[in-house]
Amino acid sequence: MSIQDEELYRRVLHKDKDALESLYDKYEKLLFSFSYKMTNNRELSEEVVQDVFMKLWTQKGTYDSSKGKFSSWLLTIARNAAIDLMRKKKETPYELEERDALQANEPSIEEMYEWKEEATVVRQAMTVLKEEQQRVIRLFYFDAKSHREIAERLELPLGTVKGRIRMALKHLQTEMIRREGGEERHE
Amino acid sequence: MSEKRCDMLIDYFNGQLTDEEEKQFEEHLETCESCQAELDEWRSLTEDLPYLSEPVEPESGMKDRVLSSIFDEEEQEETGNEQKNIEREQKKEEPVLFQPKKKRNWAVWGLAAALTASLIGNAAFLTQTPETVAPEPSEEEVVIDNLQQALTLQNPEGGEANGRASMVANDGEAQLVVQAEQLDALSGDEAYQVWLLEEGEPVRAGTFVPNEEGTGAVTYPMEGLQDRNWETLAITKEPGPDSETPQGDIVLASEI
Numbered sequence A: 001m002s003i004q005d006e007e008l009y010r011r012v013l014h015k016d017k018d019a020l021e022s023l024y025d026k027y028e029k030l031l032f033s034f035s036y037k038m039t040n041n042r043e044l045s046e047e048v049v050q051d052v053f054m055k056l057w058t059q060k061g062t063y064d065s066s067k068g069k070f071s072s073w074l075l076t077i078a079r080n081a082a083i084d085l086m087r088k089k090k091e092t093p094y095e096l097e098e099r100d101a102l103q104a105n106e107p108s109i110e111e112m113y114e115w116k117e118e119a120t121v122v123r124q125a126m127t128v129l130k131e132e133q134q135r136v137i138r139l140f141y142f143d144a145k146s147h148r149e150i151a152e153r154l155e156l157p158l159g160t161v162k163g164r165i166r167m168a169l170k171h172l173q174t175e176m177i178r179r180e181g182g183e184e185r186h187e
Numbered sequence B: 001m002s003e004k005r006c007d008m009l010i011d012y013f014n015g016q017l018t019d020e021e022e023k024q025f026e027e028h029l030e031t032c033e034s035c036q037a038e039l040d041e042w043r044s045l046t047e048d049l050p051y052l053s054e055p056v057e058p059e060s061g062m063k064d065r066v067l068s069s070i071f072d073e074e075e076q077e078e079t080g081n082e083q084k085n086i087e088r089e090q091k092k093e094e095p096v097l098f099q100p101k102k103k104r105n106w107a108v109w110g111l112a113a114a115l116t117a118s119l120i121g122n123a124a125f126l127t128q129t130p131e132t133v134a135p136e137p138s139e140e141e142v143v144i145d146n147l148q149q150a151l152t153l154q155n156p157e158g159g160e161a162n163g164r165a166s167m168v169a170n171d172g173e174a175q176l177v178v179q180a181e182q183l184d185a186l187s188g189d190e191a192y193q194v195w196l197l198e199e200g201e202p203v204r205a206g207t208f209v210p211n212e213e214g215t216g217a218v219t220y221p222m223e224g225l226q227d228r229n230w231e232t233l234a235i236t237k238e239p240g241p242d243s244e245t246p247q248g249d250i251v252l253a254s255e256i
């Protein structure tokens, strides 16, 4: 848990513009990149970032440490904002067969300087998963597709989708834990 | 029946439900332990997934756009103006945080800051005040057509606070640029308000909130206000950003 984040958040509640700016500086790129991964659209991604900080500033969403890490909370807000905007805009600039083609120009780990530490384990774990399970996670988490659509894409009966999601996520977690080697994680 | 509700969990997590369905599902969620457990599990199992995102460089100027729209919008809400997404160019007043020590490159704030930084240099030259902040090396080319007037602002009753006010014609548009240092910190909704006085009658000419170091600045378009016989420029500490007449004490002032 970042004490610094919590302190900044507390100051934001007291309408401290500098504190909001500090949080902005810290999370801009992560939130933008995550939004882009979800929306595939730069304009929408900027709107997502704006929504997130607007919610922070106007206190439409409130955080307390019972909700887990501040960064996770912020990323959840971003995901929900991205889903909302995608639904509103119905804008899908390139409806590829999902995102597979985009993986081609994936940067190397070395380039992922800002969230390299967090990314390393999850990225390695992801590569161990079978393509099918990676696809489940993409469709479910990043594309935020509907239950029906996930079933159609995976050619599965509706009733089995939830089980597939759970299995894929559990498998990912197992691989992550193995990589972390039981060490305490840096947060 | 209940199991059918449980099947809505994916669409709930992925924001695919109508408002009505969402309400129904949230009612279900309150009593369905298996949905609660599953949802918790998904939340914790997906926590690290965002870090799979490949870094993408935001459009330049995003920070300025995002932050100023947030702070602007709130100002409009405070004044009871519901209108949203006003073009920033149309706004009469643009509060500016003056950040002389940081290298910044924001479209609007950056412009104002660079404009001000440049003016400090000019003002220092004009008034020959040796302790004036050394002008920052200019990061951006800002063309100031004409520096029409520069004033040194002081507290009539003494004190550390000081500032400068300048009238500049920039691109043919007259702007009042006010910059002040060593101001007292504000609390709550308090704001510093710039006033121009003609025959003792005050007219609002910019609002600002200083940064942690007590430095603040504001630019104010002088459209329609240029040709009046201003006698005094004053800055007061106001209980809120919307005072129509000065309510607080004068903290800085100068004869014009």
Ligand SMILES: [Zn+2]
Binding pocket: B002, B005, B006, B007, B028, B032, B033, B034, B035, B036
């Ligand atoms: Zn249920």
